Amino acid sequence: MDSLILNVIKHVVKSGTLTITTADGKSTTFGDGTGTPVAVRFCSASAQRQILFDPDLRLGEAYVDGEMVLEEGSVTDLLDLVLSQYQSAQHSVSTKILSAFRFAFRHLSQYNRRGRSKRNVAHHYDLNGRLYDLFLDSDRQYSCAYFERENDTLDAAQLAKKRHLAAKLLVNRGARVLDIGCGWGGLARYISRQYGAEVTGITLSEEQLAYARSSKTALSATADVDFRLIDYRDVEGPFDRIVSVGMFEHVGARHYDEFFGKCRELLTEDGVFLLHSIGRFDPPDFTNPWIAKYIFPGGYIPALSEVLAAIERSGLVVTDIEILRLHYAETLKHWRERFLAARTAAADLYDERFVRMWEFYLAGSEMAFRHQGMMVFQIQVAKRQGAVPLTRDYIGREEERLRVAEVVGQRESVLPIA
Template sequence: MERLLLRVLSRIVRRGSLTLILPSGHRETFGDGSGPPLAIRIASKDWERRIALDPEFEFGEAYMEGGLVIEQGDIGEVLATLMSQVGYQVPSFTAKSLMKLRFMVRRLAQFNPRERAQRNVAHHYDLDGRLYSLFLDADRQYSCAYFEHEGQSLDDAQLAKKRHIAAKLLFDRPDLNALDIGCGWGGMGLYLAENAAANVTGVTLSQEQHGIANARARERGLSERAEFRLQDYRDVAGPFDRIVSVGMFEHVGIGHYEEYFSKIADLLKDDGVALVHSIGRSEGPGITNPWIAKYIFPGGYIPALSEVLPAIERAGLLVADVEILRLHYAETLKAWRERFLAHEEEIERMYDSRFVRMFEFYLASSEMAFRHQGMMVFQIQLAKREGVVPLTRSYIAETEADLRGKERRNRIGLRLAGE
């Protein structure tokens, strides 16, 4: 297996400088010598065999379990070197066969009826609430931020994301009824209630998020405008003037796309506007990384637009606008990882060192996927008939400017009320 692993890395690493230290003591350096020198050590022959045969899964497994040790550099730098290689090819017959098999069974892995969907959500989102408060922004936005300029803080970029989405939803009059599918900890819904004077219904399958979202609504005096339910979106009754879904579509599963968009069409009024904000892949259909599927987002899948748009068409919805956010999520994940590592000792006390390595690997590998492997975020604006959305996109910037003024006024009001 030693020779196989060396052959695997020689086929992958053409640029950079990565030294591999094998259980036998053998050391070999790969790449052209550019960039910072990095070194990894494999702790045992068993891990050597497992990584060689199935690197897509076992590399993350080995790092999490301590079977792969970073001797020089950090896991983010190692993953950046591995994932940024130009012309990367699947390195072995076994790995190719596993990828083909995983593609063949991906619909089964993403089969998400109501009970399974709730279990999948609980797996990730019902962790100790303190964890997310340590690395997310103050509003607990657990989705891609919108960086308007270089150097913008994470909190400001997350606020800009909410503002950008609200502008595209066209809250042109007060008291519109809005549905937030996958409402998280309530940040998007509370923003719409507070700054767009909307009546918001948010739904989530996470008990942790449900409790916190309603508590936040009460604390901010918005309970009459914002209600958050522990409910599957498929069980919601409409209609609604506006529908928004941020960072939830990735959990739907490819076999449920038509069901998802048909439900949006059923719930949306004829003159309504909807917006879906989701991670996507710039290339064609693929598979969920098996390590991510097991430990982070079971049942999840990042779609290509070619898989999404046909389901929208079949649901009878019109695509009014598509925007691609390219490196925004890479910068978001970078900020999350920096904050996570700043609280590493505290998180280890909450869980253990294995959990810390698992979550660090998730954040680092996700960041590098956005930087180097064609991952992006799309925002698809939907309507049921022509003429609902203005002819040009100038209204977005104009509405954002108006929302900024409302944000300032509401922040002042909240400070006075708390004194």
């Protein structure tokens, strides 16, 4: 069994420095000797065997369960080294068979009806809120940030994301806005504060709902934000604007027609809908089995071809598309570093196994954006072509106006009461 797994690794790792110590104590080094050295030790022959036949699922399990130990370097270093070369490597027969099987039956795991959708959301988003405070920004933005400059802080980049989204929405004062998958409410509060809009934020997470409602006290007494625990399929409109950030990944490909059909139903005739979601540069595929099992059950990262086809069938018109390439990789790097800096606190909330699981999740996700064709898209759609301006100049102009308004708002918030 040692020779089998070592032979597979030899065909994957051509560059870098990776030392593998098998359960029998045999050490072998792979690569060209460059980069950060990484040393891995297997604690059992069964872990080696499982990784050999199903690396997509079993590598993460072996690390989380302590059956694979990093003796030099970190799990981030390991994933960076392997995933940067994995796509072009020759895969084993068992891996090809499993991949074909998972692709063929991918829709079964994405059959996200109302009850199942709520359970899927609870699995991840109803964790202890203090966990998210360990690594997210001060507004609990749990989606891709927008780095206008490479050295932006996480808080600055998340504020820039909200500004960028708001500018594309073309919100008028008093507009009715729906935020599908509002999370902890940060974007809804921002839109309400900046535009005086009537914002409805919906979520399936009871923890997020409680936090969002409690955070309304930070707004002025005149702010109009309503947070609800409701499935998007049960919302009644109409709305002038709809925005959805980081929620579409939980819809499931078999429900895309239902999703866009509902959005069309909810929009006014001059309405605008902005969708922000993780996507893939490659053709349609299946969800990584480790992520599906432990992190995001029912989740799926769509190809643009799947999304655009569903929009076309709905009768909506695509008015703008933007691809954010490495922004999420940088966001995840910030989250990973902040999470590991608070490792002891995270272990106190849960345990060391949970910490390893989330370290693997954050590191693996970051490297998927760096090496495996993942990106973020923002698609603006409308019922009419004329609902948005002819050129994109309005986006930059509105971002500048919002940037000034944010500064003025901060100054007003610290003025003493007369």
